[in-house]
Amino acid sequence: xxxxxxxxxxxxxxxxxxxxxxxxxxxxxxxxxxxxxxxxxxxxxxxxxxxxxxxxxxxxxxxxxxxxxxxxxxxxxxxxxxxxxxxxxxxxxxxxx
Amino acid sequence: xxxxxxxxxxxxxxxxxxxxxxxxxxxxxxxxxxxxxxxxxxxxxxxxxxxxxxxxxxxxxxxxxxxxxxxxxxxxxxxxxxxxxxxxxxxxxxxxxxxxxxxxxxxxxxxxxxxxxxxxxxxxxxxxxxxxxxxxxxxxxxxxxxxxxxxxxxxxxxxxxxxxxxxxxxxxxxxxxxxxxxxxxxxxxxxxxxxxxxxxxxxxxxxxxxxxxxxxxxxxxxxxxxxxxxxxxxxxxxxxxxxxxxxxxxxxxxxxxxxxxxxxxxxxxxxxxxxxxxxxxxxxxxxxxxxxxxxxxxxxxxxxxxxxxxxxxxxxxxxxxxxxxxxxxxxxxxxxxxxxxxxxxxxxxxxxxxxxxxxxxxxxxx
Numbered sequence: 001x002x003x004x005x006x007x008x009x010x011x012x013x014x015x016x017x018x019x020x021x022x023x024x025x026x027x028x029x030x031x032x033x034x035x036x037x038x039x040x041x042x043x044x045x046x047x048x049x050x051x052x053x054x055x056x057x058x059x060x061x062x063x064x065x066x067x068x069x070x071x072x073x074x075x076x077x078x079x080x081x082x083x084x085x086x087x088x089x090x091x092x093x094x095x096x097x
Numbered sequence: 098x099x100x101x102x103x104x105x106x107x108x109x110x111x112x113x114x115x116x117x118x119x120x121x122x123x124x125x126x127x128x129x130x131x132x133x134x135x136x137x138x139x140x141x142x143x144x145x146x147x148x149x150x151x152x153x154x155x156x157x158x159x160x161x162x163x164x165x166x167x168x169x170x171x172x173x174x175x176x177x178x179x180x181x182x183x184x185x186x187x188x189x190x191x192x193x194x195x196x197x198x199x200x201x202x203x204x205x206x207x208x209x210x211x212x213x214x215x216x217x218x219x220x221x222x223x224x225x226x227x228x229x230x231x232x233x234x235x236x237x238x239x240x241x242x243x244x245x246x247x248x249x250x251x252x253x254x255x256x257x258x259x260x261x262x263x264x265x266x267x268x269x270x271x272x273x274x275x276x277x278x279x280x281x282x283x284x285x286x287x288x289x290x291x292x293x294x295x296x297x298x299x300x301x302x303x304x305x306x307x308x309x310x311x312x313x314x315x316x317x318x319x320x321x322x323x324x325x326x327x328x329x330x331x332x333x334x335x336x337x338x339x340x341x342x343x344x345x346x347x348x349x350x351x352x353x354x355x356x357x358x359x360x361x362x363x364x365x366x367x368x369x370x371x372x373x374x375x376x377x378x379x380x381x382x383x384x385x386x387x388x389x390x391x392x393x394x395x396x397x398x399x400x401x402x403x404x405x406x407x408x409x410x411x412x413x414x415x416x417x418x419x420x421x422x423x424x425x426x427x428x429x430x431x432x433x434x435x436x437x438x439x440x441x442x443x444x445x446x447x448x449x450x451x452x453x454x455x456x457x458x459x460x461x462x463x
Contacts, residue, residue, distance in 0.1 A: 030212040033446055034205060075209055078168050082213040085172045089186065090217035 123199025130425025193431025305359025
């Protein structure tokens, strides 16, 4: 029932470019762990194409699309800032302890 | 006594130093701590940084705003903890984070950062139960062997005892937590939330002169607190209530906010002491360990001390660095389970708002 409803609303897609494919993949993996809060009315698909994180949302209503996109972007922001802060340090070859 | 047979601890001494970072953000405190376990068995707190989200008087902290606070401060606090510890994130063995229980949005915010760090540095994640974190840090700091644990904070009120690799809940609150009860009353009388509402209640209570009658609601091993809160609130609409202290023409029979703080504390703490004493009698332990944010209340520690000394026992409590939510306790409990071979795979690193203390397999204790 819900699935047939979902199909009626066109899905929306977002493309978020990262510095490289590794960072885009990290963002995908990190965000993919948490399920959507209302999985029956919001469908989220994350894929990585090169250095771009592609997010596709299929939602029951436009309101839900806005809420989902908002929450998603907040999460992306946090992950991006974390990568920005620690990405370089993580790449550095660790000195032996 | 049957419990006296000394079992060998399943936790082997580490063959090399182990370092863990712990990220905590289940409520309005964001904490990051780094801990080190050395081969000689010693445990060093390398750093323990915390930032608290403080709301204006009369307001509590809401999940969304709290999550926003954690997102803003997470990187600053992590950097601070790492530089204070003088280690690199390359040196840590595992990244520990609070899996639950707590408020959903703040938990998820911190978990996102933990996961990102784990993937960036290629370090395993360890999800930790917040309550077990409190207990393990309390045991480590105080050196209590097999205590009855009273875990009192803003979200939890439990009397816990260890048995067969499980922290079993002997009694708990049937409705709201004791910290919640105190915090909400602080809001009613408009006390500041800085540094914490509970601390300000404690200071006000010291000036209280009257013990007003309130309900005393222990239910077997459990307690109920919401009715006491309502009854205390009801006194603020009493004709004798003076929110700004007594005026010149007032007689003896008046009620001040200080009297209410005092009465509320005395009643609530007396109930906690009663259920703790009953748990001690059940398991035959003479040690009490108080953990959780309310645990740094000195009046509670004092009342518990009187009870314990009457039973020939002892109270163990820590100060605000380890009582109030912190990252180091997550690192400690996480590292203990990591040393027992436990890791949380990325796909399972979700958070859960409900995660009871007795759901955790305490593999590191005999």
